[in-house]
Amino acid sequence: MYDAKPQRPVPQPTPETQHFWDGCKNGELILQRCKDTGKAYFPPRPFSPYTGSRNVETFKASGKGILYSYVINHRAPPNFKLEPPYAIAVVELEEGPRLMANIMECEQTPEALQLDMALEVCFETLTDDIDLPMFRPAKG
Secondary structure: OOOOOOOOOOOOOOOOOOHHHHHHOOOOOOOEEEOOOEEEEEEOOOOOOOOOOOOOEEEEOOEEEEEEEEEEEOOOOOOOOOOOOOEEEEEEEEEEEEEEEEOOOOOOOOOOOOOEEEEEEEEEEEEOOEEEEEEEEOOO
16 A cells, blocks of 8 residues: 655664664764774674674764765655755764765755765654664754
8 A cells, every 4th residue: 555654764673783773762873893903883783894803892973974975866766755856975974984874954956065074963763763863064
């Protein structure tokens, strides 16, 4: 049956990613880092991508980053929550990892979306259990 409510795909947490989604629900961006190298990484996984070791830990990231790359999408899937145009961006976090997210609170044009612009995390509530990390231009 066709659902008339606008939708976004809802992530399904796994035991390996639950800490990340719990952090998002609490307004925090939780990353992992390899305890052997000290390097942060994303996406969540139970082992270090640098050493293969399970000697890893979680930590609260600053939520700050820069716009590394983006594409402006002008055609959304039918019944999608975001109205085009909207940016699908790669954000490089202050801690080093890159992740994909949407850019909010900013005109969705090449003139407004400047590479290397300072960004900060914000969250959109999708369900009672899932808040999705997004980014907006940093304030001050």
